[in-house]
Amino acid sequence: DQQVKQNSPSLSVQEGRISILNCDYTNSMFDYFLWYKKYPAEGPTFLISISSIKDKNEDGRFTVFLNKSAKHLSLHIVPSQPGDSAVYFCAANWEGAQKLVFGQGTRLTINP
Amino acid sequence: GAGVSQTPSNKVTEKGKYVELRCDPISGHTALYWYRQSLGQGPEFLIYFQGTGAADDSGLPNDRFFAVRPEGSVSTLKIQRTERGDSAVYLCASSLFTGTGELFFGEGSRLTVL
Numbered sequence: 001d002q003q004v005k006q007n008s009p010s011l012s013v014q015e016g017r018i019s020i021l022n023c024d025y026t027n028s029m030f031d032y033f034l035w036y037k038k039y040p041a042e043g044p045t046f047l048i049s050i051s052s053i054k055d056k057n058e059d060g061r062f063t064v065f066l067n068k069s070a071k072h073l074s075l076h077i078v079p080s081q082p083g084d085s086a087v088y089f090c091a092a093n094w095e096g097a098q099k100l101v102f103g104q105g106t107r108l109t110i111n112p
Numbered sequence: 113g114a115g116v117s118q119t120p121s122n123k124v125t126e127k128g129k130y131v132e133l134r135c136d137p138i139s140g141h142t143a144l145y146w147y148r149q150s151l152g153q154g155p156e157f158l159i160y161f162q163g164t165g166a167a168d169d170s171g172l173p174n175d176r177f178f179a180v181r182p183e184g185s186v187s188t189l190k191i192q193r194t195e196r197g198d199s200a201v202y203l204c205a206s207s208l209f210t211g212t213g214e215l216f217f218g219e220g221s222r223l224t225v226l
Binding site: 103 | 213
């Protein structure tokens, strides 16, 4: 069963506009959520995270929103830049566990 | 280098052969992880080491897969009697023991089983 789901395989956004990537989860035990970014032929790199005690975390152009009642989180990138073109993975973890559960990824393309 | 290093970057083998994939973590990182990423999927957890011991190997798919970290630094993932379904990118990651999931990944070893 897919505990973390990213239902959009791809997303195309105009440079300068907002990119919104979505992620849903099913396991109520998850209490820490992360976004990773992956360029071709590279390993994933950590981007931003949020604890379940918060509903928003912001870092520069990147903001993650968490809606626990809906078991949904989203990553907002504004303004979007060409260098943001990559595959974005949502991941979840729970206290005491040392294994991330990843979604399938969303390929973001920023068009000039 | 300062990052996680994985070798080989590419490995092509025949069905039934034995392969070893090596990971050299960031110096000082006590936690080491192996993940597997199949085409079109996100990384899937295989095993986690804290120091020399495998603290969680619940993600290993079967007994053909084994991993070691004898001195608490370099780790080797070993796959016996490879099958075509083992074809994937095998990712290694390391972290300080924070428990938050902020991992540093290597570039991966792409395994192709013919």
